Amino acid sequence: MPDPLAHEHDVEGDGAPSVPAREPIAAPPVPDVAGEVRAEGPAGAAVTAAPARTAPDDTGWRRVSPKYVVVEVVGSLIGTAVLVGGLLIVNALFDLTWAVWIAVAVGIAALIGIAFEPRRVRSIGYRLRADDLVFRRGIMFQRQVAVPYGRMQLVDITRGPVARALGLADLRFVTAAAATAVTLPGLPLEDAESLRDELVALAETRRAGL
């Protein structure tokens, strides 16, 4: 049984305040070692059946670009503007005052959401281990997925207009299971491309049947 995953590992060292903020994630029984570098225990590459393959070093947790906050903020601002604008038009046309109150509530909720956006983006992390890619995100609803390299059917780069202006790209992994649903957003384009090539090569060497 390997050690529990280290929940905190700040590789890029950009956001020091992020570390204490995620304390409550770890459940009490987990011996949580904040900032532990290598939680790769006995389950590491040593036991793996195919030692001859090119095994990448465990990279530790990596973050997506902090600029991705802008993409998220712009997206939610546009959505909020459309909604609030629609409600105000309803108010102007039909003289329904409750529409104004809903618009105010939507605006406040959106502002709170935007305030948490940097935290949410910091919670997106990925880690290349010996045999699989681990992805995690979310502060309220946390999700952590491990995808073995051999299971990746497709690695896809997509870029929205705002992300393109910032030089960012999304990396999407597709396995035979639709539920896997792993998308790494907000990677700098050259990182995304090199990561894609690396992952495709890894997937090719570990290709197994379905």
Next chain:
Amino acid sequence: MSSPAVTDAGHGLADGEWHRLHPASPLLRGGLVLLGVLGFIIANLRERVIDVFLVLVAPGGDEGFPGSPDGDDWAGDPIDAIVANGLVGWALVAVAVVLVVLIVGFWLSWRMHTFRVTHEAVEVRSGILFRSHRSARLDRVQGINVSRPVFARLFGTAKLDISVAGQSGNVQLAYLGSAAADRLRGDVLRLASGIRSQRAAAPAAASVGDDHLALGGMPAGADAATGVPAAGGVPGGIPPGTRAGALVGRRMEEFLAPELDPGLAPPESVVHLPAGRVVASTLLGGATVWFAIIAVVIAVGLSTGAFWVLFTFVPAAIGLVSYVWSRITKSLRYSIAGTPDGVRIGHGLLSTANQTIPPGRVHAVEATQWLLWRAFGWWSVRINLAGQSLSGNNEQVQRTLVLPVGTIADVHRVLGLLLPDAAAAVDPLVDAGLTGGGGDAGFTQPPRRAAWLRPFSWRRTGWASAAGIVLVRRGVLLRRLVLVPLARMQSVAIEVGPVRRALGLAALRVHTVAGPVTAVVPVVARSEADAAFERLAHEAVVRAAGDHSERWGASAHAS
């Protein structure tokens, strides 16, 4: 494709040459619908046809039917309009042209629809104007289904459905001669299993010799030469050839690979499904609950005078009855047996279907027991296969249901067939997984605080693993036991929402290909979830690397 290279269906179909389907197949695929439409039209126009004859015998003036008393009612009727304008001849010509075009179209589509089975793939070419060329790689074959709808059975034909990984990526050969379909199934599975070195050497010569015998008086392109339309000329012509081919083919198979021939010693079904149990279990299923609800609604509607409920709910009830009826007829004559080429499942009373799942294609297995079945100890077993869409049609639902209803002993046997490698190690856990609760027999148990989220079933919620199989049990009203071979696992995830975080719990998901089965442990202690996450992620990689079941025959042959 030049015509001499294309041979008609009926013998040695897996020889890498292009073959055609059974000549009756256009009729079976689309022609029956056409005949039905024609019959409907004629039945409805019987009186009109008589009228038309009267008009032809004694043509009236331009006014149409002078003697017709209710001419106004028929105004706007196309046939009246035609008759009134003296266009009968043109109309007949048009009908004849349509018929000729349809028949020629059917015949052409049969001519252009060819397939071949090579050592690498099954390829199908079809289409008249828009040609399509579909090829399915043999090492990705997920299962082969031979089904015989009622009409096809009358013609002695069968439909072969080769499902490959990928949504709607199936290759369908509809229709083939019944015996030819069975033989082709065996051949495709044999090729897919990777045994070809053994096959390639001596038997090739023998098969060529046999081909000539089997063909007899049916050289390729005979239909084209005589100009007889395919649909009319063939049903009388082909059976002798097919039968001879079947005979020769069987001989050939005995000679080639006696240990692999599933037809030589018909496999004994490991599960016996009495008809009474099928009927009773279906009546105790969810459809009955719906039926009761509809009955109550109708009764209430009638008693309160709201007669409109009749028009909405009576059709629903009729639909439900037909659903129950089809469930029962499809589950009758059920059999499941292990063959060297995979698990073979057959079922059906009028329309029969016969499915073969090669080894290592089962991505997840689930045994479920509904509340009303508990008193009888009945279970049903479903599986996930690659290439099945989630919102599958009726046929696909039927394909994922490998045991309609059975006892615990039946479940053990079916699991032994579906997961042959791990059966011995998993078997002791199955009983605890099906009916047990609490932390017994290696299953984990969530902490007591999980009762906040799963007040009834928290004791039963847990997972275990043995020999590369993860077992997940949960549910009380609907008891479930899910088994996922780690070699097939696609990814693993932990999900923690606000409530679960407050309780120190997590949900653990094992992702498999889409299907009726989802493997999720809804509540598990957070620390344990983390440990399980690591362990499953690691073991899945090891198991997948050591798994070579996609070429199951090659390894067996080599060892």
